[in-house]
Amino acid sequence: MQDHTYLTLLLNFNQVVANMTLSTLWRSNSSKLWKGSVRLWCSSSSSKNASSLSDDGSKEFLKEVKPFHKIPGPFALPFIGTIYLYLFGIYNFTRLHKDGFKKYKKYGPIVREEIIPGNSIVWIFDPNDMERVFLSENKLPQRRSHLAVGVFRGERPDVYNTGGLLNMNGEEWWRLRREFQKGFSAPQAVRAYLPATSSMIDEFVATRLSFACPDFLSELARLSLQLTCLVAFDEKFDCFSAQEMKPDGRSSRLMEAALTANSWVLRLDNQMNIKNSYGYKTFESSMLYMESVAVELVKKKADLLASKSTLESNEDAVPSLLELYLSSPNLDYKDVVGMAVDLLLAGIDTTAYTASFALYHLARNERVQNLLRLEAKKLLPSPDVSVNADILANAPYARAVLKEVFRMNPISVGVGRVATEDLVLSGYKVPKGTNMVTQNQIACRLKENFPRPNEFIPERWVKGSPIEAKAHPYVVLPFGHGPRSCIARRLAEQHLLTLLLKVASRYQIIWDSEKPLDCVTLLINKPDQPVKFTFSRL
Numbered sequence: 001m002q003d004h005t006y007l008t009l010l011l012n013f014n015q016v017v018a019n020m021t022l023s024t025l026w027r028s029n030s031s032k033l034w035k036g037s038v039r040l041w042c043s044s045s046s047s048k049n050a051s052s053l054s055d056d057g058s059k060e061f062l063k064e065v066k067p068f069h070k071i072p073g074p075f076a077l078p079f080i081g082t083i084y085l086y087l088f089g090i091y092n093f094t095r096l097h098k099d100g101f102k103k104y105k106k107y108g109p110i111v112r113e114e115i116i117p118g119n120s121i122v123w124i125f126d127p128n129d130m131e132r133v134f135l136s137e138n139k140l141p142q143r144r145s146h147l148a149v150g151v152f153r154g155e156r157p158d159v160y161n162t163g164g165l166l167n168m169n170g171e172e173w174w175r176l177r178r179e180f181q182k183g184f185s186a187p188q189a190v191r192a193y194l195p196a197t198s199s200m201i202d203e204f205v206a207t208r209l210s211f212a213c214p215d216f217l218s219e220l221a222r223l224s225l226q227l228t229c230l231v232a233f234d235e236k237f238d239c240f241s242a243q244e245m246k247p248d249g250r251s252s253r254l255m256e257a258a259l260t261a262n263s264w265v266l267r268l269d270n271q272m273n274i275k276n277s278y279g280y281k282t283f284e285s286s287m288l289y290m291e292s293v294a295v296e297l298v299k300k301k302a303d304l305l306a307s308k309s310t311l312e313s314n315e316d317a318v319p320s321l322l323e324l325y326l327s328s329p330n331l332d333y334k335d336v337v338g339m340a341v342d343l344l345l346a347g348i349d350t351t352a353y354t355a356s357f358a359l360y361h362l363a364r365n366e367r368v369q370n371l372l373r374l375e376a377k378k379l380l381p382s383p384d385v386s387v388n389a390d391i392l393a394n395a396p397y398a399r400a401v402l403k404e405v406f407r408m409n410p411i412s413v414g415v416g417r418v419a420t421e422d423l424v425l426s427g428y429k430v431p432k433g434t435n436m437v438t439q440n441q442i443a444c445r446l447k448e449n450f451p452r453p454n455e456f457i458p459e460r461w462v463k464g465s466p467i468e469a470k471a472h473p474y475v476v477l478p479f480g481h482g483p484r485s486c487i488a489r490r491l492a493e494q495h496l497l498t499l500l501l502k503v504a505s506r507y508q509i510i511w512d513s514e515k516p517l518d519c520v521t522l523l524i525n526k527p528d529q530p531v532k533f534t535f536s537r538l
């Protein structure tokens with residue numbers, strides 16, 4: 001095998017591992033927190049199998065547990081593991097959901113794979129096992145991800161204190177998370193941003209839908225950037241101005257930088273020497289650009305806050321996240337710069353991809369689109385009505401549509417964790433420290449979990465509907481689970497619901513491609529073709 005081919009394969013392997021989730025490989029480093037080496041999992045009422053090792057050391061019980069090495073999975077060759085299967089096209093690095101289906105069909109609900117020899121990953125397809133994994137989490141879930149961000153920031157101690165929220169673990173992660181989630185998690189805090197969000201989306205709907213656009217994804221990414229910057233930095237970026245839309249405009253460069261950095265960050269995660277690895281320079285220059293914008297915005301806001309007169313004149317205004325963070329006694333300037341970069345890194349493509357899939361499913365399902373329109377028109381009888389908390393609380397169908405989008409097209413294949421203790425999953429022992437990746441995207445498309453799994457049927461999520469889903473509570477997890485789940489979930493859902501209601505109330509959405517839309521997994525699940533719509537004014 002030629003060197004460069006092997007390098008590509010290794011890079012791709014890293015991508016496979018990394019792509020399985022936003023938070024790919026998790027380090028089990030929690031022995032101090034979990035003293036017991038085994039723990040009994042009998043709390044799950046939905047569990048089908050005996051699922052844990054018993055604290056009382058019952059020999060009878062242990063006998064039923066099959067050893068780790070017996071977990072079925074693709075055959076690993078010496079030195080090259082299962083990478084040959086990717087090389088020969090049995091599996092495909094960018095179609096992880098298809099790989100997952102093949103593995104599930106061939107090996108069953110739990111699969112062990114050594115893509116690199118000696119480095120087992122367990123793919124988990126059974127929602128009961130997913131439940132066991134998440135119930136075993138402690139207060140400080142560990143994540144081995146965004147290592148390149150840690151390396152980059154470690155080199156720049158004058159700018160950053162730490163690797164930041166995406167990268168840090170343990171108490172240092174919690175110090176940041178505890179403060180940063182204040183503006184994100186409380187429902188009333190997030191709702192405060194709704195009037196500004198609604199008017200920005202109004203402007204977008206009024207001005208951008210009539211353009212014939214070769215790929216509407218870039219429009220949605222611009223909108224996401226604009227919404228994130230408004231809420232986070234109190235800045236109206238004016239992302240759709242002629243200046244900003246030029247390739248060297250600030251918005252265009254930020255979108256490009258976030259996409260590039262994200263595409264490299266997880267591939268770099270598994271390199272022995274990240275700093276000297278292929279791709280690090282590209283990653284670094286993207287990070288430097290995002291940092292320069294973040295530093296400028298934080299400095300501007302800090303200067304404004306330092307001026308008393310500005311504070312007085314803004315008394316009634318909703319404080320931006322930046323303002324909240326800069327006023328926190330538990331955070332310092334460098335913590336805030338780090339978070340500003342994290343928000344730029346995570347706040348653009350996630351929402352834009354989800355919005356693309358949502359508009360696609362609506363376009364392809366006229367019945368659903370009409371029902372959503374009925375609800376939207378009732379709630380928003382004229383275009384100038386601003387979406388508020390009451391409107392969102394009374395939009396059950398829009399919520400059902402969004403949940404069904406997340407079932408069918410989550411942005412992450414699943415959620416990665418490292419076992420924090422010995423577990424028993426599907427009857428096999430999974431030792432503490434094992435890398436596991438839940439396969440929610442695949443589980444959500446299995447008829448064992450949902451009738452007519454490949455059909456877009458929001459009624460599954462409508463209370464009292466004849467086909468209301470009796471879904472397992474751990475099967476649809478688009479924002480992850482537990483203390484380390486997405487910090488911006490409420491905000492992202494608010495943006496998406498507002499967009500769907502506004503678009504559906506005024507436009508018919510038409511899908512302009514022969515081909516159905518699927519996903520490729522880069523960092524997250526991106527639409528696999530240009531997203532082409534016609535929006536026809538009603």
Ligand code: HEM
Nearest residue numbers: 023346347350351354478479480481484485486487488492
């Ligand atoms: C539809 C939109 C989004 C989806 C589906 C999504 C999904 C996720 C997922 C699956 C995780 C990992 C959770 C886990 O491992 O349990 C995550 C983490 C995170 N997300 Fe999101 N996300 C979205 C939007 C956003 C936005 C708009 C921002 C920022 C403005 C953001 C910021 C973050 C951050 C900072 C983390 C790391 C949290 C931590 O480690 O404490 N996300 N997201």
